[in-house]
Amino acid sequence: MRRSLLLFGTLVLGLCCALTAFAQIPNAGFENWTGGNPDNWWTNNIPMLSWVTVTPSRTAHSGTFAVRGDVISAAALPVYSPQIVAGTSADGFSYDQRSATITGYYQFFPVAGSGDRFCIDALLWKGGVGGSGVAVAGADLPTAVSSWTQFSVPFTYIAGDVPDWCTFTIVILGSGSATPQVGSYFLVDDLAFAGTATAVNSGELSTPNAFKLQQNYPNPFNPSTKIDFSLAQPGFVMLKIYDVLGAEVATLVNEQKSTGSYRVNWNAAGLPSGVYLYRITVSSEKGQLYNAAKRLVLVK
Numbered sequence: 001m002r003r004s005l006l007l008f009g010t011l012v013l014g015l016c017c018a019l020t021a022f023a024q025i026p027n028a029g030f031e032n033w034t035g036g037n038p039d040n041w042w043t044n045n046i047p048m049l050s051w052v053t054v055t056p057s058r059t060a061h062s063g064t065f066a067v068r069g070d071v072i073s074a075a076a077l078p079v080y081s082p083q084i085v086a087g088t089s090a091d092g093f094s095y096d097q098r099s100a101t102i103t104g105y106y107q108f109f110p111v112a113g114s115g116d117r118f119c120i121d122a123l124l125w126k127g128g129v130g131g132s133g134v135a136v137a138g139a140d141l142p143t144a145v146s147s148w149t150q151f152s153v154p155f156t157y158i159a160g161d162v163p164d165w166c167t168f169t170i171v172i173l174g175s176g177s178a179t180p181q182v183g184s185y186f187l188v189d190d191l192a193f194a195g196t197a198t199a200v201n202s203g204e205l206s207t208p209n210a211f212k213l214q215q216n217y218p219n220p221f222n223p224s225t226k227i228d229f230s231l232a233q234p235g236f237v238m239l240k241i242y243d244v245l246g247a248e249v250a251t252l253v254n255e256q257k258s259t260g261s262y263r264v265n266w267n268a269a270g271l272p273s274g275v276y277l278y279r280i281t282v283s284s285e286k287g288q289l290y291n292a293a294k295r296l297v298l299v300k
Contacts, residue, residue: 024192024193025086025093025166025168025191025192025193026039026040026086026093027039027040027041028104028190028191028192029060029062029063029065029066029189029190029191030056030065030066030067030188030189031063031064031065033056033065036052036055037054038054038056038067038084040086040087040088040093041067041084041085041086041087041088042084042085042086042087042088042089042090042218043082043083043084043085044080044082044083044218044219044220046220046299049074049075050074050075051072051074051075051080052072053069053070053071053072053080053081053082053083054067054068054069054070054082054083054084055067055068055070056068057187059107059187060189061105061148061189061190062189062190063189065189066187066188066189067084067187067188067189068185068186068187069082069083069084069170069171069172069185069186069188070082070183070184070185071116071172071180071181071182071183071184071185072182073182078179078182079179079180079181079182081171081172081173081179081180081215082170082171082172082185082186083169083170083171083215083217083218083219084169084170084171084188085167085168085169085170085217085218086166086167086168086169087167090217090218091129091167092125092129092165092166092167092168093165093166094164094165094166095124095163095164095165095166095193096162096163096164097162097163097193097196098124098134098135098157098162098163098196098197098198099155099193099194099195099196099197100154100155100194100195100196100197101137101152101153101154101155101193101194101195102120102122102137102152102153102155102168102191102192102193102194103150103151103152103153103191103192103193103194104120104150104151104188104189104190104191104192105148105149105150105151105188105189105190106118106141106145106148106149106151106186106187106188106189107145107146107147107148107149107186107187108141108143108144108145108185108186108187109144109146109184109185109186110142110144110172110180110181110184111181111182111183111184114174114175114180114181114184115142115174115175115178116142116172116173116174116175116180116181116184117140117141117142117172117173117174117175117180118140118141118142118170118172118186119138119139119140119141119169119170119171119172119173120137120138120139120141120151120153120168120169120170121136121137121138121168121169122136122137122138122153122155122166122167122168122169123135123136123137123166123167123168124136124155124163124165124166125163125164125165125166125167126159126161126162126163126164126165127164127165128164128165129165129167131165132159132161133158133159134157134158134159134161134162134163135155135156135157135158135159135163135197136155136156136158137153137154137155137156138153139151139153140173142175148189152194155197157197168191169217170186170188171215171217172184172185172186173214173215179294179295209232210230210232211229211230211231211232211282211289211290211292212229212230213227213229213278213280213292213293213294214227214228214229214230215294216266216278216294216296219296219297220296220297220298220299221268221296221297221298221299222298222299223267223268223269223298224265224266224267224268224269225265225266225268225296226263226264226265226266227239227252227263227264227265227266227278228261228262228263228264229261229262229264229280230260230261230262231257231258231259231260231261231262231282231290232259233259233284233289234256234257234258234259234284235256235257235282235283235284235289235290236255236256236257236282236283236284237253237254237255237256237257237280237281237282238251238253238254238279238280238281238282238283239251239252239253239254239264239278239279239280240252240278240279241266241268241276241277241278241296242276242277242278242279243274243276243277249271249276250266250268252264252266252278253280257282266278268298271298272298273298273299274297274298275295275296275297276295276296276297276298277293277294277295277296278293278294278295278296279291279292279293280292280293
């Protein structure tokens with residue numbers, strides 16, 4: 001009897017540990033690092049080129065380390081902005097809860113007058129990454145914060161499903177479609193999910209209130225990357241890729257689109273390593289509505 005109780009207790013403990021593993025963000029306190037990268041996270045560090053934007057910081061909210069992301073200047077790239085994406089291959093992690101918010105602690109030091117933004121984006125999926133969307137959470141925080149401050153970003157649920165996967169990204173973006181300025185940086189620590197959501201939207205994400213071209217991720221990439229953009233109103237969308245000499249190498253979108261948020265995948269398997277430019281233009285019968293461009297880096 002005693003042995004049976006002991007085995008039962010061990011089973012319950014193991015089950016609880018397994019549930020906990022699926023209920024929170026891996027290495028959420030950024031305590032564990034290997035080879036200059038936080039465990040269970042992808043970063044755009046390229047040590048061989050001395051392009052290192054993400055480093056451990058001992059200015060921690062709790063524990064020993066936090067993660068720091070710096071906008072730097074790199075060879076062939078006047079601006080190289082930090083990107084931290086959950087999952088060692090930037091593909092996220094297993095997650096099976098309908099949480100209300102994603103929280104964490106941060107400090108943000110944008111270059112004065114730059115308009116740079118500390119940005120957080122999380123998506124919950126059913127059927128793994130790229131499956132059907134369940135919820136989205138996102139925030140752009142432009143205000144300088146010099147002491148540890150908690151952020152709490154609510155999820156907007158568009159389906160009643162229980163998710164099975166989460167993708168999560170932290171970046172610095174510039175003002176509008178501008179690139180961020182060298183010298184801006186952030187500190188992040190103690191990420192977590194909180195609460196339980198019950199409400200479901202009408203089935204669509206909230207309408208974007210601005211045109212936006214997001215930085216591709218992963219970046220650098222090999223050979224595939226994702227590009228997200230949002231349309232505040234309908235328009236004819238052209239999204240093209242150019243090499244450093246200005247020659248067009250790919251057309252990703254060339255059609256009329258409705259108001260909403262979109263994601264495009266680009267596979268550059270047949271192209272050489274290097275810096276490329278992607279540009280979006282959105283137009284209507286009244287003329288051009290939006291025009292923006294960003295750099296991406298293919299490393300093979």
